[in-house]
Amino acid sequence: MNIDIILQNILNPPILFFFLGMLAVFFKSDLSIPQPLPKLFSLYLLIAIGLHGGYELSQSGIDLYIFKSLGLAVFMATLVPIYSYFILRMKLNTYDAVAVAATYGSISAVTFITGITYLQTIGVEYGGYMVAAMTLMESPAIVIGLVFATIFAKNSNNENSNEKSDEKKSTDWKEILREAFLNPSVYLLVGALIIGILTGQKGWDSMEPLFGTLFKGMLAFFLLDMGIVAAKRIYELKKLGVFLIIFAIAMPIFNAGVAMSLAYFFDLSKGDAFLLALLSGSASYIAVPAAMRLSVPEANPGIYLPLSLAITFPFNISLGIPLYYYFINILWG
Numbered sequence: 324m325n326i327d328i329i330l331q332n333i334l335n336p337p338i339l340f341f342f343l344g345m346l347a348v349f350f351k352s353d354l355s356i357p358q359p360l361p362k363l364f365s366l367y368l369l370i371a372i373g374l375h376g377g378y379e380l381s382q383s384g385i386d387l388y389i390f391k392s393l394g395l396a397v398f399m400a401t402l403v404p405i406y407s408y409f410i411l412r413m414k415l416n417t418y419d420a421v422a423v424a425a426t427y428g429s430i431s432a433v434t435f436i437t438g439i440t441y442l443q444t445i446g447v448e449y450g451g452y453m454v455a456a457m458t459l460m461e462s463p464a465i466v467i468g469l470v471f472a473t474i475f476a477k478n479s480n481n482e483n484s485n486e487k488s489d490e491k492k493s494t495d496w497k498e499i500l501r502e503a504f505l506n507p508s509v510y511l512l513v514g515a516l517i518i519g520i521l522t523g524q525k526g527w528d529s530m531e532p533l534f535g536t537l538f539k540g541m542l543a544f545f546l547l548d549m550g551i552v553a554a555k556r557i558y559e560l561k562k563l564g565v566f567l568i569i570f571a572i573a574m575p576i577f578n579a580g581v582a583m584s585l586a587y588f589f590d591l592s593k594g595d596a597f598l599l600a601l602l603s604g605s606a607s608y609i610a611v612p613a614a615m616r617l618s619v620p621e622a623n624p625g626i627y628l629p630l631s632l633a634i635t636f637p638f639n640i641s642l643g644i645p646l647y648y649y650f651i652n653i654l655w656g
Contacts, residue, residue: 392599429610450594567626583596
């Protein structure tokens, strides 16, 4: 792979701010982002990407190609947690395997946003409907994880459970389904997407100064904070084993490869194929960990959170993006 492709991604101001945040922790600097602000940056990025995606969708309309793209996205979001679970069961117990598989079956919105920024930098077009694909890919893994936890942990410690625990279980199902389909990131993305579709060109023109022009600056702030958070989680990696560390890098590459093959077979455009591969190769560190904490409390957050946040996320935004694009470029020309 040409070193220029890697440098083009890493020497991008928002990416450099991510590493600046990591270095602040390694050098024991007191740098920190005051607590309410990271949440504001997250909300900003979700609104910006949803609005722009809705605007693009209003311009292109919905046709067979778009349904095909969205169908592939849902298929990948369903397939990845299933085979990931059976791979992870070779080394992990049922609960931890379920949580890690769900984490890697879902997606990272910030990785997607960074990928879009990369495509814009190199001038490759993509469809705004891929925002809808991202939204659809967030929840299936949570539901599959819950189903697997119920099926495979059946004969676990709860043999002497009574009616009361059954009642609690049904309450948990209700909560987790609510978390899967109405968690804040999904809700805001879908809402912003719909607003973008309804308001179209006129709406986007009025919002563009805030959600278009300032986008990269806000992404830099967000990634600076993510760098600080990720570096703090790196210290937890010593507890994980070689198998899991290899999994956190090899599985995203494998998932992206499966998505690329499907995208090539179904004739997606270069930009859309890249984003589908990037989404399939990303891992959730917000929605799924929150859902797993609620639905599978037996799973160890010290495993699934550092894997996605301290290994897969930095790998994807620094090396994964140019790597996936390199292979996309070979296939699509």
